[in-house]
Amino acid sequence: MPSGRRGGASAKVAALRAAPSGRNGTQRVAQAPPSIPAVPSGNLVEVRGLATVLGGKTIFDGLDLDIARGKVTAIMGPSGCGKTTLLRHITGQRLPDAGSIRIDGADVPRLPRQALFELREKIGFLFQNSALLTDFTVFENVAFPLRQHLDLPEELVRNIVLTKLQAVGLRGAAGLTPAELSGGMARRVALARAIVRDPMLILYDEPFVGLDPIALNQIVKLIRTLNDTLGVTSILVAHEFSAVTRVADQVFLLAGGKVAAAGTPAELARGDSPWTRQFFGGEADGPVPFQYPAGDYAADLGFPAAGRA
Amino acid sequence: MSRARGPSMAGDALAQVGACGLFLLQILAALPASLRHVRETVRQVWFAGAMSLVIIMTCGLFVGMVLGLQLYYVLSIFGGTAALGTVVSLSLYRELGPVVTALLFAGRAGTSMTAEIGLMRATDQIEAMEMMAVDPLAYVVAPRFLAGVIAMPLLACIFNALGIFGAHLVGVAWLGLDNGTFWSNMTSSVDVWKDVVNGVWKSLAFGAVVSLIAVFQGYTTAPTSEGVAYATTRTVVASSIVVLALDFVMTAFLM
Numbered sequence: 001m002p003s004g005r006r007g008g009a010s011a012k013v014a015a016l017r018a019a020p021s022g023r024n025g026t027q028r029v030a031q032a033p034p035s036i037p038a039v040p041s042g043n044l045v046e047v048r049g050l051a052t053v054l055g056g057k058t059i060f061d062g063l064d065l066d067i068a069r070g071k072v073t074a075i076m077g078p079s080g081c082g083k084t085t086l087l088r089h090i091t092g093q094r095l096p097d098a099g100s101i102r103i104d105g106a107d108v109p110r111l112p113r114q115a116l117f118e119l120r121e122k123i124g125f126l127f128q129n130s131a132l133l134t135d136f137t138v139f140e141n142v143a144f145p146l147r148q149h150l151d152l153p154e155e156l157v158r159n160i161v162l163t164k165l166q167a168v169g170l171r172g173a174a175g176l177t178p179a180e181l182s183g184g185m186a187r188r189v190a191l192a193r194a195i196v197r198d199p200m201l202i203l204y205d206e207p208f209v210g211l212d213p214i215a216l217n218q219i220v221k222l223i224r225t226l227n228d229t230l231g232v233t234s235i236l237v238a239h240e241f242s243a244v245t246r247v248a249d250q251v252f253l254l255a256g257g258k259v260a261a262a263g264t265p266a267e268l269a270r271g272d273s274p275w276t277r278q279f280f281g282g283e284a285d286g287p288v289p290f291q292y293p294a295g296d297y298a299a300d301l302g303f304p305a306a307g308r309a
Numbered sequence: 310m311s312r313a314r315g316p317s318m319a320g321d322a323l324a325q326v327g328a329c330g331l332f333l334l335q336i337l338a339a340l341p342a343s344l345r346h347v348r349e350t351v352r353q354v355w356f357a358g359a360m361s362l363v364i365i366m367t368c369g370l371f372v373g374m375v376l377g378l379q380l381y382y383v384l385s386i387f388g389g390t391a392a393l394g395t396v397v398s399l400s401l402y403r404e405l406g407p408v409v410t411a412l413l414f415a416g417r418a419g420t421s422m423t424a425e426i427g428l429m430r431a432t433d434q435i436e437a438m439e440m441m442a443v444d445p446l447a448y449v450v451a452p453r454f455l456a457g458v459i460a461m462p463l464l465a466c467i468f469n470a471l472g473i474f475g476a477h478l479v480g481v482a483w484l485g486l487d488n489g490t491f492w493s494n495m496t497s498s499v500d501v502w503k504d505v506v507n508g509v510w511k512s513l514a515f516g517a518v519v520s521l522i523a524v525f526q527g528y529t530t531a532p533t534s535e536g537v538a539y540a541t542t543r544t545v546v547a548s549s550i551v552v553l554a555l556d557f558v559m560t561a562f563l564m
Contacts, residue, residue, distance in 0.1 A: 091440060093436070093439065093440075117442040117444070118442070120439075120440060120441070120442040121441075121442045123440070125437070125440040127433050127436070127437060129432060129433055131432060131433035131434055131436065131437035132434075132437075133434055133437070134432070134434070144441065144443075145441045145442075145443070148441065148442075148443045148448075149442065149443075193441075
């Protein structure tokens, strides 16, 4: 699967070969002969009309969303707005009630199990709690996807794993067990495991939660560096706007089951909708109410007369 | 309230049985894929089987000693102490060996299977495997299920051997029964196919049932510490009831 960066480069080559005199990319691509592969769409993930109801609560109500190839896209929003649920829809772990989710053209909810697993081999997922296999060492955790899916010589497995651990700065920790790692280190090991098969898409579920400033900066730098050097597409769910500002190209703010705002981090910070003002301004009350829905307060306190008044 | 609760509990129990049956079908479907993970299966046989040896051998020895003592007392009333070896071995081969081994296995290995898979569920390790396109049914569940099926008959045989040794200790070494009488009566009365092999069939069935309950409870547990605790308890309770009920049914058919 070509990444956005590689796809873009091949498109340019194809266009130049096809029509060297063309004035713009669109014309050149349109004239390309049929033998040259089609230019991949600009979006790796396309969500259309997504509707989800969980426990009687509407999480998504016709959500439309596009994730651009080769970019870091952040999904933000108040707690319970469905950010993690969206990731689970994208990976096929949870089926929506309606709508479609396409990854590289494949309609995830309608994929048979085998095809879904084949798609997941091209996706890296970083869990909030790292989800390292506790019986294995750091090395074995990172080697796990390679050993399960590829019949590689052990020497090659060793080199790949050490390369990925070097990329996250933990080659020296290869022999440690997950119990011996700090939270930040565990997340970096999980990141090494997520990229060990060079995926086309990496999903990060709350990658900054519970990290000290040093570890947070390391993760921010790693997400950006890996995205740029590997040419992958990244989707991250996060609450920390300052970190998101430094790492994301595009931000979607989810609220009320839809996209409440979208744009670059700078655009959202300047936004003047009630949602962006409350979320990025950190206001306690607003479209997201401070009070959880409840009955009459006076009646709850035992003052029925006050309730009638 | 109690009238409504009764049918609801029965409905829940039936739903659990149905879900467990479907889970068994999923495990059987995952068995071919799990053959790729032979090392994991061997590791689980070691864990469920070899690590259970101490408790199985100790209990087998003491159960045999108690049987020897009690039966010697009863048989001596009728002057039939010569039949001690026969009665002890038949009791062990046909009933006590498979049943007590299954109950001990549920407490020792079944609970640990449930707790381990439940904690893997609670810490997202199961989900992480699914996200790495590794089927947890083939990698985690099926090897443990197979390990239970393989280990249980072996453990039951060892339990029987230690039980007979314990009865011999009490009857011959302590109470003075003739050694030749003990062994010759036993070998002439015990039928390999009707007694020993039927006991092995029982322990195979118990191994499958206990392992199935253990992995099912672990895999479907609520991903909380309380959920894992409840699942572990349910493994012991459900396994004990099912083993005893199944023992009655199998005995009725195998007699």
